[in-house]
Amino acid sequence: METQAENLRCATEEALETLCFAVAGPASPEPQAGEVESFALTFSGEREGELVLVLERELAVMLTQQMLASEEASAAERADALGELANVICGQYLREQFQQLAFTLHPPRASDAGALARCQTRVELSVEGGWMAAGLRLQEGARG
Secondary structure: OOOHHHHHHHHHHHHHHHHHOOOEEOOOOOOOHHHEEEEEEEEEEOOOEEEEEEEEHHHHHHHHHHHHOOOOOOHHHHHHHHHHHHHHHHHHHHHHHHOOOOEEEOOOEEOOHHHHHHOOEEEEEEEOOEEEEEEEEEOOOOOO
């Protein structure tokens, strides 16, 4: 059985490839806190927790452009696109990790980059030369 981190890495890589036409590789150095955008998505059901995405700002812009097939995207459009990326990553992760359990995914929201530090599971990736991380926090008592 794969670990939570392996499942999270696979779900993130698959979502990036499918939605953004981007390929992920080994992580590059983490950028400074002011240079990132962060999103969180909570889920509930038979297990509860939160998925956090933190992306280097330049990568967030590039992924949004690729998702929307547009050179120009407003901050609101970028938030919507990256929220959808978080939604897909979370759904793929939960399906792989817990298989038969039912979940409700709550709307993604902007988050602080510090939310990543509160995650028990964290994967860092280099995507098209930019840094990103996905983190997962399961509520106490939740197994995985």
